[in-house]
Amino acid sequence: MSDVRIMRGREWARPVRPARREVLSATPELEEGRPPLLFVPGFGHGAWAFAEHWLGHAASRGFPAHAVSLRGHGGSEPAPEATLRAYVHDVVQVAAGLPRQTVLVGHGAGALVVAHALARYPARAAVLVAPVFGGWGTLGAALRRNPAGTLPAVVGGRLRLSRGQLFSRELPDADARRYAGRLGRAGRRAQWQLLTQTDPEPAVGAPSVLVLGSPDDRVVPTGALNRVARRYGSAPLLFPGMGHDLMLDARWREPIDALLDWLEKETIAR
């Protein structure tokens, strides 16, 4: 059997309904022919999470940087019934709309959305930041760390991530409070799909994939991080002492610099 699935009857017959999408961008002053980056936030987060630090920093290093809010998040159209497939559709649409082959960067459950998008769009490369690939293990870990915030999600309510899960103690409390206040929620069906979802199809166009994370992440256990990295034939790049939201935490500069360094090497090598 080939790993390619040609017949996509359901996708053809029932295309995803379009929804207005928020895309925030920062572009370098001088166009240097570098591939554009598309940041995909995880459940509950919007494009704002990347606009805070990472977009501007990537642009200052010469990469056109964009972030999309998945439907129902941030400034995109409300979509309480959104599915994982609709999120993947949003990402592929934005990526294909950029002028050149795009590097997809997914954070949290956004990394799973990116992994699915890689099967529908030949990305230049992909980066999975603190990836949440779902499954019952993820639920178990979340229930242990934050039972009060997780239990409602099991019955279709909102998943409440605590500040302690997302950020390290180094982040000033006022910032942490402000960020946590901006968190929204993912679609009910998408939340369930995170538990019951099937494995993403293999990526098309053989992109290189980098996995980033923190051993002190209280959402993604190190074991899960290693499993995702192994899937793509590598080991995760670790940033000890940081929380789950690497793009908002106090030392946000370290992971984005490592990501861009890797990308510079990767795009010159190919």
Next chain:
Amino acid sequence: MSTSTDRPDPEATTLALSRDGRPVSDRGDTVCVIGAGASGLTAVKNLKEHGFGVDCYERETGVGGAWNWRHDRSPVYASTHLISSRPFTQFPDFPMPDSWPDYPHHSRLLAYFERYADHFDLRSHIWFGTEVIRVEPVEGDRWDVTTRSTGGYGPERTSRYAAVVVANGHNWSPKLPDYEGLAEFRGEVMHASSYKDPAQLRGKRVLVVGAGNTGCDIAVEAAQQASHCWHSTRRGYWYAPKYVLGRPADQVNDTLLALRVPLRVRQWLYHWTLRLTVGDLTRFGLPKPDHRVYETHPIANSQLVYHVGHGAITPVPDVARFGPYGVELTDGRQLEPELVVFATGYLPRFEFLDPKVLGDDSGTGRPTLWLNAFAPGHPTLAVVGLLQPDSGVFTLSHWQAVLFARLLQLRRTRPERASAFAAATQARAGERYSGQVKESSRHWFEVGHADYLRALQRALDTLENK
């Protein structure tokens, strides 16, 4: 990887001589793609993605082939819209913007191909304004490709390639019918390929011959612009609306296909749906279809029956003969049109290739290929896009190109797999991928998109056998 800087340079790389003693520049493992239309572009993109160097030759100065209305061989007219909806038309890994309508206009399609070319950086692989005049097999399953500037200017140049993809399209060489007395007819006669704008019809008595999608589109425009329109068809057809049950008709159809509803049941459902919506066509004077739906190339036109109902289109049978001032029909009626438009289709042509290479030994113009793409005895040759699907063709071209790229990869790494594929090509050349289809000189490459893609999937599975 091939970039703009390592294009063939005859002085530096001449290694061999062609059969007639001219120098040949050797392009090593590079693959040659003929044509930068939809199929050519997806071939360049997928070969590049699989690590091959690619040289693409395009006779025009832009991408988009038939869909670029600036091209002199382009068949599109001002009002051309897609007849398959977006999900069936786009490349499977590069979706059209979801803000576009279900059936985009041809100018949007050109913008889509231009964006595809820029997004995947394909233009640096394309030699524009260069036409291919000869493609000859040489020893080692390699190919000598001779090119020159479009229009025959400048010197000929021959390059040797590891493989060739033929993507020269099949909607540019008009098929003109031969009627008795046509030469004596004093009125204006044109093929649909030279029809561009409804102004050409304004105020005239127009006879449109042919009930393909183009013929029906032109008849509808003539209904609105001409002083009268006759629409001549050989047989009755099923005129499928573009929308049924509030959704694009092909999406409804594929819902049934995805559920693997058998053909007979789908035909019954379709007939039943048409009876409820369009109703009995013979009441409008249209002939009763002599076949079941799905047995001819589908016609997606919601407006034709509407204009027949307004009396702006008079359906008439086939033309028997032409006279100096009029046309006699097979039922004996006489018409006096000022303008006759032949929407009689196009024929595929491969004038740069010996017909025998494509398995057309008797010279009938019908290649004998496996999966409409692979020629027996020539494992490094593929024809991409020689398909008339009941849906969009670009998805099919994409997967043909992927299959060919993977085949070329396996020729290096697992030669036994590639030779098994070659044996299958030999054994299965000429297979058809549709249900029963009414015979016509143009419909021999008609395929059902689901049947065809399933056959491609099986070929890919056997090839990779993971």
